[in-house]
Amino acid sequence: MAFKHITSRDNPVYKHLRKLADNARERKKSGLTLLEGVHLIEAYVQTQGEPQLMIIPEGKSSLEATDLMQHLVDVDTIMLPTLMFADLAPVTSSSGIMALVPVPEIAVPATVDFALLIEDIQDPGNLGSMLRTAASAGVQCAYLTQGCTDAWSPKALRGGQGAQLILPLVENVVAREVVQQFGGLTLALTMQGDSLFAQPLREPVLFAVGNEGAGISAALQHAVQRCVSIPMAHQGVLALESLNAAAATAIALFECRRQRTAA
Amino acid sequence: MAFKHITSRDNPVYKHLRKLADNARERKKSGLTLLEGVHLIEAYVQTQGEPQLMIIPEGKSSLEATDLMQHLVDVDTIMLPTLMFADLAPVTSSSGIMALVPVPEIAVPATVDFALLIEDIQDPGNLGSMLRTAASAGVQCAYLTQGCTDAWSPKALRGGQGAQLILPLVENVVAREVVQQFGGLTLALTMQGDSLFAQPLREPVLFAVGNEGAGISAALQHAVQRCVSIPMAHQGVLALESLNAAAATAIALFECRRQRTAA
Structure with a gap:
C-alpha cells in the first residue's frame, strides 16, 4: 500500500x-x-x-x-x-x-416484479432516502428519469445508506417507455385516484412517484394504468395538501411488502 | 393597519x-x-x-x-x-x-385513541415531517419529550406544512408517564420485535418512535406493552440497518389508518 x-x-x-x-x-x-x-x-x-x-x-x-x-x-x-x-x-x-x-453496476434481474420509477426528484437527500426505503421494501429495480439528481453524489449516497450498493438502478430513463415495457400493473402515486390500500399488490407492480413540488407529470399519469392515492385525514386544510414525497413512497412500497409477506 | x-x-x-x-x-x-x-x-x-x-x-x-x-x-x-x-x-x-x-394551543380531545409519542428527535425538519405525516394519518395527539427540538421553530413549522396548526401537541413530556397513562395498546417502533403488520390497530393505540441515531431509549422500550418492527428486505446489509425515522413513522401510522379505514 x-x-x-x-x-x-x-x-x-x-x-x-x-x-x-x-x-x-x-x-x-x-x-x-x-x-x-x-x-x-x-x-x-x-x-x-x-x-x-x-x-x-x-x-x-x-x-x-x-x-x-x-x-x-x-x-x-x-x-x-x-x-x-x-x-x-x-x-x-x-x-x-x-x-x-x-460506481458499481448492479445487474437488473431478468424478471422484475416490484419496481419503482422516480420522476425528477431534485434533492439528493430525498432521492437517497427513497432508494433506502425501496431497498428495505424489497424493490428489485429503481428507474430514475433524466430530471433526477445524480444517485451517486456523496449526498445521495449518504441519504441512501448503502441502498445504491444493493439495489439495481437504471438511470436517465424515459418514464413513458419504462411504463410501457413493464410487464405488470403500473401505478402512479398521486393526490387523487383509488385508494392505495385497495390495490392488488401481490402481482407484478411498478410504482411511479414524482417530484415533491410538481407531483407526477401529466404525461406519466397518462401512461400508467392507474393513479392511486393515500387516503388522508384533514384533506381540507390548505397547507397540509400532501405527504412529503419520501413519506408517501415509504407508505406505498411497504403496503406492497405487507401484502406480499402476509400469510 | x-x-x-x-x-x-x-x-x-x-x-x-x-x-x-x-x-x-x-x-x-x-x-x-x-x-x-x-x-x-x-x-x-x-x-x-x-x-x-x-x-x-x-x-x-x-x-x-x-x-x-x-x-x-x-x-x-x-x-x-x-x-x-x-x-x-x-x-x-x-x-x-x-x-x-x-403559538396556538390546540385542545387535546377528551378521548385519544390514536397517539404518537416522539422521543428526542433533534432535527427540526425531521420533527416537522413526522408531525405532517401524523396529521395526515389522523393522529389525535402528538407527545414530544423534552429532548425533542422545538416544534415551533420556523424550520420545524416549515417541515410540518401546517400540521402544528391542527394537531394537538403536548410538549416536554416524560415518555414513561405518557405510556403509563395511555388507555390502550402502547407500541414502540424498534428494530426487533413482532411485525407491525400483525398488530391489531383498530383498538386505541399509541406509537412511540425514537431518535434516528440512538433509537428508542431502553427505558421507553421497557415501558411500552410491545416492541414492534417493520419487516425489511436485506436485513443482512450493514449500512442498511434501518429505515430513517420519518419513513418508519409514516409506514406505522398509515398501517394504522389502513386498518381503521378498511371495510
Missing part, C-alpha cells in the same frame, strides 16, 4: 477528488465516486470489494475508522488537512473517513 | 423577531413564533385567525403574497431590506412573506 500526505489544493489527485465530489459529469466520465463514513464504506467492502483509495483527515481518527483502515491495509491511502478533507465531505459532521470507489 | 419600513438591525421590533427566529426560549417566553410562506400563513388564517404582524421584504412580491396581503389589510405590516428579511427566514429560497403569530 502507498501512503501519501497531500497538503496542496493544487495537487492533481486532490483536484480530481474535488471534481468527483461536486460534479455529476465528472463522476459519469470517470465511473468513480466518493463514499463517506465507516458504515457506507463497510457496506461497499461487503458487497463490492476493496475501494480504490482511502482518504483520511489529519489528526486523531475515530476508533471505528481506525478499525476499518486496519482491514484495508492493502489500499492506497491519502491524508489531507482537515479543511481540505471537509471540502470533499457531503456534511460538516463527517465521520472522518472517505473512500474513492468505482 | 399600520405600515412601517424598518431598515436598522438595531430596531427593537426587528431584534425581537430575530430572537424569535433563533431561540426556543424566547418563543416560549413570549408565546409567539414566525410563520414563513403563503401556504403556512393561509393555513393559520384558516384555522386560527389573523396574524399579529405581517413581514415582507423590499422589492416585488409574488402574486400569491400580494393576494394574501390583500386579504389581511387590517394587520400591521413591516417591510425589511432583503438581507434583514432573509435572516429571519428558515430557508434561503423563502417565498417572500412571513407572519408573527401567537
Whole structure:
C-alpha cells in the first residue's frame, strides 16, 4: 500500500477528488465516486470489494475508522488537512473517513416484479432516502428519469445508506417507455385516484412517484394504468395538501411488502 | 393597519423577531413564533385567525403574497431590506412573506385513541415531517419529550406544512408517564420485535418512535406493552440497518389508518 500526505489544493489527485465530489459529469466520465463514513464504506467492502483509495483527515481518527483502515491495509491511502478533507465531505459532521470507489453496476434481474420509477426528484437527500426505503421494501429495480439528481453524489449516497450498493438502478430513463415495457400493473402515486390500500399488490407492480413540488407529470399519469392515492385525514386544510414525497413512497412500497409477506 | 419600513438591525421590533427566529426560549417566553410562506400563513388564517404582524421584504412580491396581503389589510405590516428579511427566514429560497403569530394551543380531545409519542428527535425538519405525516394519518395527539427540538421553530413549522396548526401537541413530556397513562395498546417502533403488520390497530393505540441515531431509549422500550418492527428486505446489509425515522413513522401510522379505514 502507498501512503501519501497531500497538503496542496493544487495537487492533481486532490483536484480530481474535488471534481468527483461536486460534479455529476465528472463522476459519469470517470465511473468513480466518493463514499463517506465507516458504515457506507463497510457496506461497499461487503458487497463490492476493496475501494480504490482511502482518504483520511489529519489528526486523531475515530476508533471505528481506525478499525476499518486496519482491514484495508492493502489500499492506497491519502491524508489531507482537515479543511481540505471537509471540502470533499457531503456534511460538516463527517465521520472522518472517505473512500474513492468505482460506481458499481448492479445487474437488473431478468424478471422484475416490484419496481419503482422516480420522476425528477431534485434533492439528493430525498432521492437517497427513497432508494433506502425501496431497498428495505424489497424493490428489485429503481428507474430514475433524466430530471433526477445524480444517485451517486456523496449526498445521495449518504441519504441512501448503502441502498445504491444493493439495489439495481437504471438511470436517465424515459418514464413513458419504462411504463410501457413493464410487464405488470403500473401505478402512479398521486393526490387523487383509488385508494392505495385497495390495490392488488401481490402481482407484478411498478410504482411511479414524482417530484415533491410538481407531483407526477401529466404525461406519466397518462401512461400508467392507474393513479392511486393515500387516503388522508384533514384533506381540507390548505397547507397540509400532501405527504412529503419520501413519506408517501415509504407508505406505498411497504403496503406492497405487507401484502406480499402476509400469510 | 399600520405600515412601517424598518431598515436598522438595531430596531427593537426587528431584534425581537430575530430572537424569535433563533431561540426556543424566547418563543416560549413570549408565546409567539414566525410563520414563513403563503401556504403556512393561509393555513393559520384558516384555522386560527389573523396574524399579529405581517413581514415582507423590499422589492416585488409574488402574486400569491400580494393576494394574501390583500386579504389581511387590517394587520400591521413591516417591510425589511432583503438581507434583514432573509435572516429571519428558515430557508434561503423563502417565498417572500412571513407572519408573527401567537403559538396556538390546540385542545387535546377528551378521548385519544390514536397517539404518537416522539422521543428526542433533534432535527427540526425531521420533527416537522413526522408531525405532517401524523396529521395526515389522523393522529389525535402528538407527545414530544423534552429532548425533542422545538416544534415551533420556523424550520420545524416549515417541515410540518401546517400540521402544528391542527394537531394537538403536548410538549416536554416524560415518555414513561405518557405510556403509563395511555388507555390502550402502547407500541414502540424498534428494530426487533413482532411485525407491525400483525398488530391489531383498530383498538386505541399509541406509537412511540425514537431518535434516528440512538433509537428508542431502553427505558421507553421497557415501558411500552410491545416492541414492534417493520419487516425489511436485506436485513443482512450493514449500512442498511434501518429505515430513517420519518419513513418508519409514516409506514406505522398509515398501517394504522389502513386498518381503521378498511371495510
